[in-house]
Amino acid sequence: MIRSLRFRFIRIVMVAFLAVLLVILLGVNLVNRHNVYAGIDARLAFLGESSMGPPIGMLMSTPPEVRRWVDMNSAGIMNETSYFILNGTMTGPILEHQLNMLTAVTGIDSRTLLADLLAGGPTVGNVGTYRYRVVSRDVPYRVVFLNCGTEFAALRSLRNTSLLVGLASFFVALALVAMLSGQAIRPFAQNIESQRRFISNASHELKTPLGVIMSDLDLQMMESGRTEWLESAQEQADHLAVLIDQLTTYSLLNEKKQQAAALPVDLSLLAESAVADFRPKALARRQSIETDIEPGVTVSGNEDAFRTLFSVLLDNAVKYAPDGDVLRLAVHREKKAVLSISNSIAPGTAELDTAQLFERFYRAPEHRSAQDGHGLGLAIAHEIVTMYGGSIRARSDGPTLTVTAEL
Numbered sequence: 001m002i003r004s005l006r007f008r009f010i011r012i013v014m015v016a017f018l019a020v021l022l023v024i025l026l027g028v029n030l031v032n033r034h035n036v037y038a039g040i041d042a043r044l045a046f047l048g049e050s051s052m053g054p055p056i057g058m059l060m061s062t063p064p065e066v067r068r069w070v071d072m073n074s075a076g077i078m079n080e081t082s083y084f085i086l087n088g089t090m091t092g093p094i095l096e097h098q099l100n101m102l103t104a105v106t107g108i109d110s111r112t113l114l115a116d117l118l119a120g121g122p123t124v125g126n127v128g129t130y131r132y133r134v135v136s137r138d139v140p141y142r143v144v145f146l147n148c149g150t151e152f153a154a155l156r157s158l159r160n161t162s163l164l165v166g167l168a169s170f171f172v173a174l175a176l177v178a179m180l181s182g183q184a185i186r187p188f189a190q191n192i193e194s195q196r197r198f199i200s201n202a203s204h205e206l207k208t209p210l211g212v213i214m215s216d217l218d219l220q221m222m223e224s225g226r227t228e229w230l231e232s233a234q235e236q237a238d239h240l241a242v243l244i245d246q247l248t249t250y251s252l253l254n255e256k257k258q259q260a261a262a263l264p265v266d267l268s269l270l271a272e273s274a275v276a277d278f279r280p281k282a283l284a285r286r287q288s289i290e291t292d293i294e295p296g297v298t299v300s301g302n303e304d305a306f307r308t309l310f311s312v313l314l315d316n317a318v319k320y321a322p323d324g325d326v327l328r329l330a331v332h333r334e335k336k337a338v339l340s341i342s343n344s345i346a347p348g349t350a351e352l353d354t355a356q357l358f359e360r361f362y363r364a365p366e367h368r369s370a371q372d373g374h375g376l377g378l379a380i381a382h383e384i385v386t387m388y389g390g391s392i393r394a395r396s397d398g399p400t401l402t403v404t405a406e407l
Contacts, residue, residue, distance in 0.1 A: 002241055002310075004386055005185055005188060006181050006182065006185055007203075009181050009184060009185055010174075010177050010178055010181050013168075013177050014173065014174055014177060017170070017173050017177075019172060021166050021169060021170065022166070025114045025162045025163075025165075025166050028158075029155075029158060029159055029162055030377060032155070033155055033159055033380060035057070035157060036151050036154070036362035037131075038336070038354060039151075039273045040131050040146065040148050041124065041131075041133070043146055044124070044131065044132075044133035044144050044146055045116055046131075046145065047083060048085075048135035048142060049135075050406055051087075053244070055344075060140050062197065072371075082147050082158045083144065083145060083146045083147060083253060084098050084101070084144070084145040085142070085144050085145075086098055086099070086102075086114060086141075086142070086143045086144075086145070086383075087140050087141060087142040088139055088140025088141045089140045090155050093293040095279055096328070099111060099114070101210055105128070105129075105130070105147075106127050106128040106130060106249040108128070109126060114126065114143065115226075115285060117132065117134050117137075117143055117145075118134075118137050118141055120137075124292055126152075128146070129147060129149035129152055130145045130146060130148065131145075131148045132144065132145045132146075133146075135325070144299055148283070155219060171174055188232075197293075204243050206240075210240060210241060210244065213237055214234070214238075214241070217230060217233055217234045218234075221234075236367070239332050248287070257284070260352040263300065263301075263302075263303070264297050264298045264299075264300060265295065265298060265299055265300070265301055265303045265386060266297070267297045267298065267299060267306060267331055267407070268293050268294060268296060268297045268298075268331055268338060270303070270307055270310055271291070271293050271310055271329060271331045271339065272291070272293060272391040273307075273319075274307065274311055275289050275291055275314070277311075277330060278311075278314045278315070278318060279316075281318055282318050282327065284322045285318065285321075285323045285324075286322060286323050286329060287318060287323070287324065287325050287326070289314075289326075289327045289328075289329060290326060290327070290328045291329050291330070291331070292328070292329075292330040292331075293329070293331045293332075294331060294333060297331050297332065297333045297337050298337070299337045299388070299407045301388045301407075305384050305387070305388075308380065308384060308386070309380075309381055309384045309385065309405070310339075311363050312377040312380050312381050313339075313341050313378075313381055313403060313405075314327075314329070314341065315377060316377045316378060316381075316403075317341050317342075317343040317403075318343075319348065320345075321343035321344055321345075321346065322344055322345075322346045325343055325344045326339065327342070327343045328341065328342045328343075329341045336390070337406070337407045338404065338405070338406050338407075339404070339405050339407070340403065340405070341403055342400055342401065342402040342403075343400070343401055344399050344400055344401075345396070345399050345400065345401050357378050357394045357403075358378045358379055358381070358392065358394070359379060360381040378394075378403070381403075381405070385405045385406075385407065388407060389407075390405060390406050391405070391406050392404065392405040392406075
């Protein structure tokens with residue numbers, strides 16, 4: 001239980017950390033993208049509203065407002081493909097030169113692209129490393145293309161860096177949370193351990209006075225004969241004795257695991273032995289037990305714990321199945337060792353809440369007034385299975401209840 005509680009704490013903390021981390025990284029990238037595109041679109045708007053034509057090439061011939069936007073080498077020569085302004089007033093040779101250059105740098109047929117942009121569609125967009133703006137589709141048309149390769153590369157760099165930083169942060173946080181989780185859940189672990197010790201000590205303390213009471217009842221019956229009151233008192237004493245035994249078993253399970261070495265345990269043999277032990281009890285209610293046990297299914301653990309697991313599962317099935325029912329127990333190997341037991345649900349039983357069946361002292365409403373159980377059997381089974389890293393579940397399929405454990 002402590003181990004599962006620790007894993008659950010780590011999982012919750014890391015999910016919360018991951019959510020915050022994703023929001024931060026996504027927010028940083030979105031804000032940066034918005035700012036970059038706002039700057040690019042402002043440049044496009046300036047170029048679109050100005051009366052400039054295509055770039056001439058020399059630094060001194062380039063408008064001052066544009067110089068910081070375009071690519072220039074150390075000699076001050078502007079990259080001819082920094083931006084293009086295509087308009088309907090261009091002469092044939094200049095327009096042809098611009099279209100050929102645009103085709104070369106974008107890898108897209110610029111004539112087809114220009115025809116599509118003038119025909120309709122969005123007024124701004126990206127083509128390769130260029131961002132375009134359709135200023136006017138009327139005659140004379142005007143379309144501006146601005147080389148934004150540096151800005152796009154910076155956006156990709158920030159995105160990739162964010163992913164790497166986020167991934168590294170996640171694993172660093174995971175390592176720290178894993179190291180500190182023991183301290184975080186220590187108060188809960190100490191509280192659970194205190195409860196276990198209290199249950200164990202109280203169970204042992206109750207055994208002595210209960211034994212005296214039961215002995216006195218037997219002696220009184222021998223002297224004065226069996227009466228209704230004595231039989232009722234003995235029935236309640238027997239009921240209390242079973243409850244104390246189950247509480248002791250539940251409280252000592254984890255202690256037994258710590259004290260006993262994990263050895264190979266043949267579940268197939270344990271299942272056959274448990275079925276043989278419970279056949280007389282089942283026959284008393286005209287029940288039969290069918291088995292489908294694969295030989296040689298073994299797990300690592302404590303043999304006494306797994307013997308108790310079969311015992312409580314069979315006892316629960318025999319106790320709550322209707323008279324004359326057929327119980328089915330199966331043990332086989334898949335990826336894990338799987339054991340399951342099925343029985344019919346007694347007529348008149350309300351729909352079972354299978355999620356609550358493994359809670360301590362839970363009993364179906366129609367069984368709460370009876371003296372045939374305490375609601376600890378399946379809780380003990382759940383404790384054993386989870387103690388060895390397995391899982392157990394119950395499924396109500398029409399009139400049949402199936403409890404399946406994977407180890």
